[in-house]
Amino acid sequence: MSAKNEKSWQARIGEATDAIAQAFVESMTYDWRLYKHDIAGSIAHATMLARQGLITDDDRDAIVKGLKEIESEIDHDGPKWDGFKPELEDIHMCVESALTQRVGEPGRKLHTARSRNDQVALDLVLWLREATTQVRESLLLLCRAFVKLAEENRDVVMPSFTHLQRAQPIVAGAECLAWATMFDRDVSRLHQIVKQSEEISPLGSGAIAGTSLPINPSIPAGELGFARGPVSSIESTASRDLACDFVYACAMIAQHLSRLAEQWIIYMSTEFGFIRIADRYTTSSSMMPQKRNPDMLELIRGRCGNVYGDLFALMTILKGLPVGYNRDLQEDKRIVFRAFDTVNQCLTMAAAIVNSASFDKDRIRPTLDKGFLDATSLAEYLVTKGIPFRTAHHIVGTLVARCEKEGKDALSQLSVEAFNQVIASTNCNVRVTDDVYTCLGAENVVNRYQSTGAGGGKPFDEQLRAWKKRFGI
Numbered sequence: 044m045s046a047k048n049e050k051s052w053q054a055r056i057g058e059a060t061d062a063i064a065q066a067f068v069e070s071m072t073y074d075w076r077l078y079k080h081d082i083a084g085s086i087a088h089a090t091m092l093a094r095q096g097l098i099t100d101d102d103r104d105a106i107v108k109g110l111k112e113i114e115s116e117i118d119h120d121g122p123k124w125d126g127f128k129p130e131l132e133d134i135h136m137c138v139e140s141a142l143t144q145r146v147g148e149p150g151r152k153l154h155t156a157r158s159r160n161d162q163v164a165l166d167l168v169l170w171l172r173e174a175t176t177q178v179r180e181s182l183l184l185l186c187r188a189f190v191k192l193a194e195e196n197r198d199v200v201m202p203s204f205t206h207l208q209r210a211q212p213i214v215a216g217a218e219c220l221a222w223a224t225m226f227d228r229d230v231s232r233l234h235q236i237v238k239q240s241e242e243i244s245p246l247g248s249g250a251i252a253g254t255s256l257p258i259n260p261s262i263p264a265g266e267l268g269f270a271r272g273p274v275s276s277i278e279s280t281a282s283r284d285l286a287c288d289f290v291y292a293c294a295m296i297a298q299h300l301s302r303l304a305e306q307w308i309i310y311m312s313t314e315f316g317f318i319r320i321a322d323r324y325t326t327s328s329s330m331m332p333q334k335r336n337p338d339m340l341e342l343i344r345g346r347c348g349n350v351y352g353d354l355f356a357l358m359t360i361l362k363g364l365p366v367g368y369n370r371d372l373q374e375d376k377r378i379v380f381r382a383f384d385t386v387n388q389c390l391t392m393a394a395a396i397v398n399s400a401s402f403d404k405d406r407i408r409p410t411l412d413k414g415f416l417d418a419t420s421l422a423e424y425l426v427t428k429g430i431p432f433r434t435a436h437h438i439v440g441t442l443v444a445r446c447e448k449e450g451k452d453a454l455s456q457l458s459v460e461a462f463n464q465v466i467a468s469t470n471c472n473v474r475v476t477d478d479v480y481t482c483l484g485a486e487n488v489v490n491r492y493q494s495t496g497a498g499g500g501k502p503f504d505e506q507l508r509a510w511k512k513r514f515g516i
């Protein structure tokens with residue numbers, strides 16, 4: 044019998060692990076977060092061992108009871124649980140050691156036909172499945188906040204921007220739905236990861252080559268929500284593809300959050316003044332008493348850099364690994380935990396900010412006529428009169444230049460004669476009437492949009508209706 048806390052491999056390794064090496068190799072201080080998944084995996088494994096006659100039903104019952112007690116202790120104590128001993132290296136050894144101390148011999152049978160290599164691969168997939176579901180929930184809360192903001196700002200007309208220059212008018216609500224659409228694509232990406240996490244259970248792979256014992260991996264696979272057990276024991280213990288997919292999905296979410304943060308920081312500046320967020324999501328300056336800074340949005344933008352770093356770190360760790368387990372793989376946990384924590388916190392923060400936001404119509408309206416936002420609308424109007432688009436584009440460009448020369452802010456300040464003069468100069472037979480003013484002015488323009496998904500008019504109403512229906516709003 045081995046003494047308390049002595050490692051299971053002490054028989055082979057002559058001397059105790061060096062203290063520096065001990066602190067260096069351990070992962071318990073962070074992989075304790077896998078405890079629920081580790082215990083679920085062990086219960087499923089013990090269930091299979093009993094069904095295959097590899098342990099008795101009594102052994103199984105003692106194991107299951109002991110593991111459930113351990114789980115509720117950790118639920119209660121968290122990382123302070125007294126079974127967490129860094130000298131035991133990781134969550135797997137801590138739980139197994141505590142189990143054996145508690146239930147005796149049956150605990151020593153739990154690791155039959157199992158290695159920490161298939162055990163940790165399983166734990167990680169189970170953790171990723173749960174984490175993905177949580178991020179998905181956070182994303183949906185953010186989408187919902189955008190739909191609410193879209194509804195509240197369905198009548199606010201504002202410029203859209205390309206090259207950060209005024210482009211065409213839109214309703215503010217349509218821009219909110221643009222963000223919702225972007226984050227909804229992240230939801231779909233996560234959905235694929237959940238589906239993937241329900242495919243192959245690594246448990247039953249052993250250390251690399253499987254086992255000579257008559258196990259049945261499809262039993263724990265079924266218990267744990269997988270379609271099947273390992274297809275290749277070698278591959279199952281060696282790959283972290285799903286972790287890469289997860290961190291990539293996190294990096295995409297972080298990218299989207301960072302773009303949102305950037306846009307809103309600009310919109311919150313005095314120069315724009317398009318958006319207000321609640322003061323509780325801003326801070327001030329220790330020196331400049333007047334300041335109201337969007338620090339939370341800046342941190343969301345900044346933390347994207349951390350998540351990109353996580354993706355790069357994981358991909359780089361994996362690039363040199365021969366097939367089969369290598370201890371380098373232990374580093375994957377730090378990365379997925381950190382990417383998850385960062386992104387989930389950023390999503391929660393972003394949703395709170397969006398829920399508190401409003402568009403400042405009084406700031407947007409006075410400058411709405413600046414920038415000839417209706418120029419494209421006028422060109423399209425001319426197309427409906429039979430003028431080829433390229434010619435129409437040239438006519439409107441000439442009219443805009445004329446406005447600028449004459450100190451006019453808007454195309455609607457031109458007379459019907461002025462429109463017709465420029466049209467005539469292109470040798471077109473078409474002449475316009477007063478009717479031309481119906482396509483001018485930002486408010487008129489947004490109501491004229493017809494194409495699916497457009498930034499105003501009926502297409503926007505349809506988008507909003509579909510989103511509201513989806514969220515039962």
Ligand code: ARG
Pocket residue numbers: 070074132133159160163368370372373374
């Ligand atoms: N703590 C290890 C990890 O997270 C578990 C597997 C260790 N296996 C081994 N044979 N050393 O990857």
